[in-house]
Amino acid sequence: MSKQEKIDFILKRLGDRMTKSYLETKSDQFINQLYEVESRNDDRLIDEMMFSF
Numbered sequence: 428m429s430k431q432e433k434i435d436f437i438l439k440r441l442g443d444r445m446t447k448s449y450l451e452t453k454s455d456q457f458i459n460q461l462y463e464v465e466s467r468n469d470d471r472l473i474d475e476m477m478f479s480f
Contacts, residue, residue: 430455433462440465 428436434450437458450458460476 428462430458433458437461437465440468 434447437445437450438447450461453461457476464476
């Protein structure tokens with residue numbers, strides 16, 4: 428899955444908490460980790476990750 432596809436997936440899940448332009452500024456590592464967390468639907472890990480980057 429491409430970075431853009433992952434961003435689109437994340438926005439469908441978290442569109443009220445993040446914007447596309449914000450996500451596009453983040454590293455591939457951040458996007459990959461956020462995608463993995465969100466695909467498991469674990470909000471606790473998302474909140475922890477948001478403060479670590």
